[in-house]
Amino acid sequence: MLNIALPKGRLGDTVYALFDKIGYGVSGSLGDDRKLIVEDPDKNVRYLLVKPSDVAVYVEHGAADIGVVGKDILMEQPSDIFELLDLRVGKCRFAVAGKKDFVDDPAVPLRIATSFPHVTQTYYRGKNRQIEIIELHGSIELAPLVGLSDVIVDIVETGSTLRENNLHIIEEIAPISARLICNKSSYHFQLDSIQYIVKKLTEEIES
Amino acid sequence: MISTDRKEQLKSSLCSLYEQYGYRRFRMRSFETYDFYAQHREFLADQNLITFQNLDGTLLALKPDITLSIVKNWNTQTDGNEKWYYSENVYRPSRQMHEYREISQIGLEYLGKVGSYTQLEILSLALKSLSLIEMDFSLDLSHIGFISPLLDRCGFDEENRSAALALLSQKNEHELRVLCEKCSVPSGSADDLLRLLSLSGPVPEILLQARSLCRNAQMENALEEISLLYRALASDPLSRALRLDFSLVNNMRYYNALVFAGYLPSLPRVVLSGGRYDLLPQSMGKKDEQAIGFAIALDEVERMLIKPQSARTDVLLLTGGKADLNILQEKVQELVSRGLSVRVEETPSDHYLYSSCYRWEDGSWKEV
Numbered sequence: 001m002l003n004i005a006l007p008k009g010r011l012g013d014t015v016y017a018l019f020d021k022i023g024y025g026v027s028g029s030l031g032d033d034r035k036l037i038v039e040d041p042d043k044n045v046r047y048l049l050v051k052p053s054d055v056a057v058y059v060e061h062g063a064a065d066i067g068v069v070g071k072d073i074l075m076e077q078p079s080d081i082f083e084l085l086d087l088r089v090g091k092c093r094f095a096v097a098g099k100k101d102f103v104d105d106p107a108v109p110l111r112i113a114t115s116f117p118h119v120t121q122t123y124y125r126g127k128n129r130q131i132e133i134i135e136l137h138g139s140i141e142l143a144p145l146v147g148l149s150d151v152i153v154d155i156v157e158t159g160s161t162l163r164e165n166n167l168h169i170i171e172e173i174a175p176i177s178a179r180l181i182c183n184k185s186s187y188h189f190q191l192d193s194i195q196y197i198v199k200k201l202t203e204e205i206e207s
Numbered sequence: 208m209i210s211t212d213r214k215e216q217l218k219s220s221l222c223s224l225y226e227q228y229g230y231r232r233f234r235m236r237s238f239e240t241y242d243f244y245a246q247h248r249e250f251l252a253d254q255n256l257i258t259f260q261n262l263d264g265t266l267l268a269l270k271p272d273i274t275l276s277i278v279k280n281w282n283t284q285t286d287g288n289e290k291w292y293y294s295e296n297v298y299r300p301s302r303q304m305h306e307y308r309e310i311s312q313i314g315l316e317y318l319g320k321v322g323s324y325t326q327l328e329i330l331s332l333a334l335k336s337l338s339l340i341e342m343d344f345s346l347d348l349s350h351i352g353f354i355s356p357l358l359d360r361c362g363f364d365e366e367n368r369s370a371a372l373a374l375l376s377q378k379n380e381h382e383l384r385v386l387c388e389k390c391s392v393p394s395g396s397a398d399d400l401l402r403l404l405s406l407s408g409p410v411p412e413i414l415l416q417a418r419s420l421c422r423n424a425q426m427e428n429a430l431e432e433i434s435l436l437y438r439a440l441a442s443d444p445l446s447r448a449l450r451l452d453f454s455l456v457n458n459m460r461y462y463n464a465l466v467f468a469g470y471l472p473s474l475p476r477v478v479l480s481g482g483r484y485d486l487l488p489q490s491m492g493k494k495d496e497q498a499i500g501f502a503i504a505l506d507e508v509e510r511m512l513i514k515p516q517s518a519r520t521d522v523l524l525l526t527g528g529k530a531d532l533n534i535l536q537e538k539v540q541e542l543v544s545r546g547l548s549v550r551v552e553e554t555p556s557d558h559y560l561y562s563s564c565y566r567w568e569d570g571s572w573k574e575v
Contacts, residue, residue, distance in 0.1 A: 084379075188472075189345070
């Protein structure tokens, strides 16, 4: 039985459609929002529908053999897994954003509001810039508007949320997309299924 | 059946196995100076240490690792090779729990002149060790001598070289490709490096494919070494579990040649990890010395071995406060002599786990 962890929500639905196309769909569909486990004994596959930030935890601990998770989550919580494929869906990017009139003064630590403290710290460590991180969990765009922070580090998709709040991208940090990850041990003992899935998904993505 | 501690049994079997091959038990105290570990911090899996002050004010650390101490204590002035095994507790942070854990680790070190037979013995013992834990297992082989030249040819600076190694060991082909482009690696060298990711599978098949990737004598020698070992191990039925995987790098600052990693189907992480680490004794000033060994993460294995059923006693005897002491004693002895585990209580409780239960009623034991 191959256990596949998918993120609940839009990304999970998009990715499931891909798996369905390559023959790993379950009879019926993922459908019902309340179901956490959907199994297809004939195809020998089981889907675990989990919170996006938990996918890598399931895979690292072997509760799922493979999973799909956004690169943003992998960057924020490095996990001991194999990252086998860039699925090229759920594309967005990490960026530093701030008010249009913001001028950075290198003499003063840069105050950054973010829900990705690890990504922020890693990025600025590489730039040798002193920073102060304010960890928030939502509506990050509000922080610079009320003087809670100088700038923010957040995920940007179209940029419309930033624009609506009179913020603009100062720097891009890294691109983000959905990645196929794999448990290191499962890779050895479920190799054929996993390699088949990687091959078929690659063909789908490239077409 | 009386439950037995499978973990202790396993430790005992592994220790006996190593002694049969001439390894002696290395014992050490629980701590070294903090400076000692700080000097060799790159060898450690995690740089967080439990520290405390000695009475004279020096800073000490609870041992996160045994290999470093074995190599430190190695008196290279005396003649001959040294063969040590250890079964010790180490203290490391648990990532998820944000706290330190005491982990039991069993390992093996061979110090001195590492010849072909030694490497054969170490691999053979790695295979045997895994087979003692579970019937189905996989042991991946790799060689730094094969990987390193390809990395060199990419011309990465130190930071990007580390990044490339991390991506290689994650089997992250797409990002490795992007990194090579970002660093303007010549396309031939980039393609060669990326080919390492496809060199993973049964030994004879991968050796054949790998030959066409050889760009210098060092790489050819690495393959020759693996080939020789594989042929010598062919008569051992356990060798069916061997695989080649050139994305395996371990810690390249200390490992310089053969490296290997063992997996079990029931455990999500690497269980056995080892290789040739000549660079460690050399970094400790023991020039021209060689070393090879491996360690087994018993804390991972432990989760697999302790089954909830072993907490269950075979028979629960409920006395109700009424059973005569002699009759009770007689019943207990009878059950014990039949090899059953017995628990005696006055009244039942949900906490008592048992297979069968008898209550003393109207002058006899009645099954409940």
